[in-house]
Amino acid sequence: MSGRRGPAFVIAAVLIASASACAPGQVERVEFRDADGEVRRVELPRGASLDEVAATLGPPTARREGLQATYWMYSFAGARFDYVFVFKNKQLQRVDYVDRRGERP
Numbered sequence: 001m002s003g004r005r006g007p008a009f010v011i012a013a014v015l016i017a018s019a020s021a022c023a024p025g026q027v028e029r030v031e032f033r034d035a036d037g038e039v040r041r042v043e044l045p046r047g048a049s050l051d052e053v054a055a056t057l058g059p060p061t062a063r064r065e066g067l068q069a070t071y072w073m074y075s076f077a078g079a080r081f082d083y084v085f086v087f088k089n090k091q092l093q094r095v096d097y098v099d100r101r102g103e104r105p
Helices: 007-021 050-057
Strands: 027-033 039-045 062-065 070-075 081-088 091-099
Touching: 027 091, 039 050, 039 091, 050 070
Parallel strands: none
Antiparallel strands: 027 039, 062 070, 070 081, 081 091
């Protein structure tokens, strides 16, 4: 058997990695350039409130209220990703990274 892995192995590895990244009690990391052009790395604990996130990052670029969740999007100049914060019961559940295709820092 060669060292190559099949598609099922790759899919399983991705699922395991995403499940471990979403383990309760973890922190969400956001990296962006501040107004002075300095790179800032912020860690927010899962379960952080809307007010805690706003106090750390400022007001979101966009907000959306869903039936079961609230979504805040942060879009920073020069950032590789847009960040979508997902809140349930006004507590941070996860941060989704949306690649900004065509835009690179």
